[in-house]
Amino acid sequence: xxxxxxxxxxxxxxxxxxxxxxxxxxxxxxxxxxxxxxxxxxxxxxxxxxxxxxxxxxxxxxxxxxxxxxxxxxxxxxxxxxxxxxxxxxxxxxxxxxxxxxxxxxxxxxxxxxxxxxxxxxxxxxxxxxxxxxxxxxxxxxxxxxxxxxxxxxxxxxxxxxxxxxxxxxxxxxxxxxxxxxxxxxxxxxxxxxxxxxxxxxxxxxxxxxxxxxxxxxxxxxxxxxxxxxxxxxxxxxxxxxxxxxxxxxxxxxxxxxxxxxxxxxxxxxxxxxxxxxxxxxxxxxxxxxxxxxxxxxxxxxxxxxxxxxxxxxxxxxxxxxxxxxxxxxxxxxxxxxxxxxxxxxxxxxxxxxxxxxxxxxxxxxxxxxxxxxxxxxxxxxxxxxxxxxxxxxxxxxxxxxxxxxxxxxxxxxxxxxxxxxxxxxxxxxxx
Amino acid sequence: xxxxxxxxxxxxxxxxxxxxxxxxxxxxxxxxxxxxxxxxxxxxxxxxxxxxxxxxxxxxxxxxxxxxxxxxxxxxxxxxxxxxxxxxxxxxxxxxxxxxxxxxxxxxxxxxxxxxxxxxxxxxxxxxxxxxxxxxxxxxxxxxxxxxxxxxxxxxxxxxxxxxxxxxxxxxxxxxxxxxxxxxxxxxxxxxxxxxxxxxxxxxxxxxxxxxxxxxxxxxxxxxxxxxxxxxxxxxxxxxxxxxxxxxxxxxxxxxxxxxxxxxxxxxxxxxxxxxxxxxxxxxxxxxxxxxxxxxxxxxxxxxxxxxxxxxxxxxxxxxxxxxxxxxxxx
Numbered sequence: 015x016x017x018x019x020x021x022x023x024x025x026x027x028x029x030x031x032x033x034x035x036x037x038x039x040x041x042x043x044x045x046x047x048x049x050x051x052x053x054x055x056x057x058x059x060x061x062x063x064x065x066x067x068x069x070x071x072x073x074x075x076x077x078x079x080x081x082x083x084x085x086x087x088x089x090x091x092x093x094x095x096x097x098x099x100x101x102x103x104x105x106x107x108x109x110x111x112x113x114x115x116x117x118x119x120x121x122x123x124x125x126x127x128x129x130x131x132x133x134x135x136x137x138x139x140x141x142x143x144x145x146x147x148x149x150x151x152x153x154x155x156x157x158x159x160x161x162x163x164x165x166x167x168x169x170x171x172x173x174x175x176x177x178x179x180x181x182x183x184x185x186x187x188x189x190x191x192x193x194x195x196x197x198x199x200x201x202x203x204x205x206x207x208x209x210x211x212x213x214x215x216x217x218x219x220x221x222x223x224x225x226x227x228x229x230x231x232x233x234x235x236x237x238x239x240x241x242x243x244x245x246x247x248x249x250x251x252x253x254x255x256x257x258x259x260x261x262x263x264x265x266x267x268x269x270x271x272x273x274x275x276x277x278x279x280x281x282x283x284x285x286x287x288x289x290x291x292x293x294x295x296x297x298x299x300x301x302x303x304x305x306x307x308x309x310x311x312x313x314x315x316x317x318x319x320x321x322x323x324x325x326x327x328x329x330x331x332x333x334x335x336x337x338x339x340x341x342x343x344x345x346x347x348x349x350x351x352x353x354x355x356x357x358x359x360x361x362x363x364x365x366x367x368x369x370x371x372x373x374x375x376x377x378x379x380x381x382x383x384x385x386x387x388x389x390x391x392x393x394x395x396x397x398x399x400x401x402x403x404x405x406x407x408x409x410x411x412x413x414x415x416x417x418x419x420x421x422x423x424x425x426x427x428x429x430x431x432x433x434x435x436x437x438x439x440x441x442x443x444x445x446x
Numbered sequence: 447x448x449x450x451x452x453x454x455x456x457x458x459x460x461x462x463x464x465x466x467x468x469x470x471x472x473x474x475x476x477x478x479x480x481x482x483x484x485x486x487x488x489x490x491x492x493x494x495x496x497x498x499x500x501x502x503x504x505x506x507x508x509x510x511x512x513x514x515x516x517x518x519x520x521x522x523x524x525x526x527x528x529x530x531x532x533x534x535x536x537x538x539x540x541x542x543x544x545x546x547x548x549x550x551x552x553x554x555x556x557x558x559x560x561x562x563x564x565x566x567x568x569x570x571x572x573x574x575x576x577x578x579x580x581x582x583x584x585x586x587x588x589x590x591x592x593x594x595x596x597x598x599x600x601x602x603x604x605x606x607x608x609x610x611x612x613x614x615x616x617x618x619x620x621x622x623x624x625x626x627x628x629x630x631x632x633x634x635x636x637x638x639x640x641x642x643x644x645x646x647x648x649x650x651x652x653x654x655x656x657x658x659x660x661x662x663x664x665x666x667x668x669x670x671x672x673x674x675x676x677x678x679x680x681x682x683x684x685x686x687x688x689x690x691x692x693x694x695x696x697x698x699x700x701x702x703x704x705x706x707x708x709x710x711x712x713x714x715x716x717x718x719x720x721x722x723x724x725x726x727x728x729x730x731x732x733x734x735x736x737x738x739x740x741x742x743x744x745x746x747x748x749x750x751x752x753x754x755x756x757x758x759x760x761x762x763x764x765x766x767x768x769x770x771x772x773x774x775x776x777x
Contacts, residue, residue, distance in 0.1 A: 106744060106745065110529055110530070110744075110745055113530060114529055114530060128745065130745075131530055131745035131746055132530070132745070134530075134531070135530045135531055137530070268614060268615075269614045269631060269633065269636060270613050270614045270615075270635060270636060272636055272727050407744055407745075407746050408740075408743060408744050409740045409741060409743065409744070409746075412723070412724060412725065412729075412740060413729065415724050416724060416725055416726070416727070416728050416729035417728060417729070419724070419726075419727040419728060420727050420728030420729075420730075423636070423727050423728075425727060425728055426728065431728075434548075438549075442746075442748075445526070445528075445746065445748040445751070446528070446746045
């Protein structure tokens, strides 16, 4: 081999080693740091610099968040909070790059599904080790959202909770020969009324396809207890898909519902093209803002079956250099007073603190449909559950959506579609 | 020794200076410097690394944003790397997985069908347009601009507009139903093959202007005398097109065919937008690039398998690229 070739081979080898060094290294995690953190939180003084990252709260909630920060700095003299607010789009990618670079802020707003992979890699502080007031402070459902199959501990403080209730367009109901005082309370009733409306006015009552949340709401186990295998290809789930397939064939659903995203349903409701939608406690305000002609023509009712629980929370970085201040800040942001104040700013969200559960602001309606919806949503939270496991990634959700659409379209049987979905999801799960 | 090019002529008799860095050497440069000095012009010599310094910015850009990611992709294809957790070498496991990946078969089929739909239209229609707008007529620049406008528009915006046009409640279905042409909406965005045809139509509409410009420059190279001679010989317009124009732009047609093939195999935006990112009912409208995006995205993205898919796509598109290289050599 000539010296030139040897040099080239050497360079290639060095390049390969460099590439492999970069590519194969993980983020390292912070298990050791987490162990030390418990001690530091217990004995450390709450002082010094600490960073807080929120998700798309500027500029709408700048005053609120700044007020929370000012209150913290006043409560703990000597602390200085650096507030980072990230744009709504691309937040997961931003957090991912921060975590990969080991630069996760001390306290970060992370929904449970974002927190899971970070918890797996030891990037988040395990909170039961540093805070023995968790159970006494927050509702069980909120904490449960940050406890994962196969990982010990709790990895987030629940911040605020939301759920869905049903909304009905009374004008469309009336035109379709239906009574707004006799709203359906289950899927069978919904389909029956959808049929009546179709016959009477030719309009659609419903515009959605089922998802994993619907399977879970009817008691189907989506993922096994170990979190190692998906199990939702059951006869019960197939029967639900059959119901939707028949409704689709009967033209009780718009044809392009199979390609629309979920937002399509609420969008059609806002446009006055379907009479039923689901949405959070403040859904009516958003609809009326976009379509003022629907003011006074929307009534809420309880969700069918088990209501879904959606949780937002804040997590503490395992690598924080100021664990005592970071934990104190996370607790401060999620304390009852601050959560209740935030819920006043955003009517559709509710505090996750136990002491807020009897607050009359959330339990008494002012008599308007908006007030009724808020109370319905808040009272529904008592029985709400996180229906779709947080282990379900975007890729898995896409696969499930594809197969459900195929089943509802009648291209494959419901059982076949579910088998394929489970098989593909298990492959993706094995990748993790 | 001082080089003397007058004695170094090749057998063909053409005098060519020695290329930089070859056939010269230090003595040669010194000799040239002495001659230049004798003529009264100062020639500055540069350090050996000066050329490297000059090309360094471009080279750095190329290495950081092109060579490094490419090499990294090849390497990652043989690993099970995740963004957060790192990974390890897994040999050919990712490629074995491809053999049982049902979505990959669907994606490859879609990409090939899409390419076959686009190729004939984008090969011939822009040539026709180019011949039309090549003529020097008053206001012809306006038409050239109009035909080129879709190229400038964002693919995402265009796809969204087409989605509004084609969906069940869209303009086309609304018009067709109002006129009584169809009783039911045409499932442009829900039927597997109609989605592909819709995406191909969008791509063809958007690509016409781009390839028209390429043909325009090729048509400028076809000698006008040939057309005149053919006309004198009695050839009509159609005959002149086949016997003069087409042979004159044949190499460009090869180039355009290869460009269309490569870009069609890498289709993403059109199908992604038209199917709301779902890949269609049952995932029947995914493309290879959509699969790569699906696997690579998010906290748990499987970079290893996504890289293996990228490598496969690269190998598939390599065929047309090799073809163009061969055509270039010939021409």
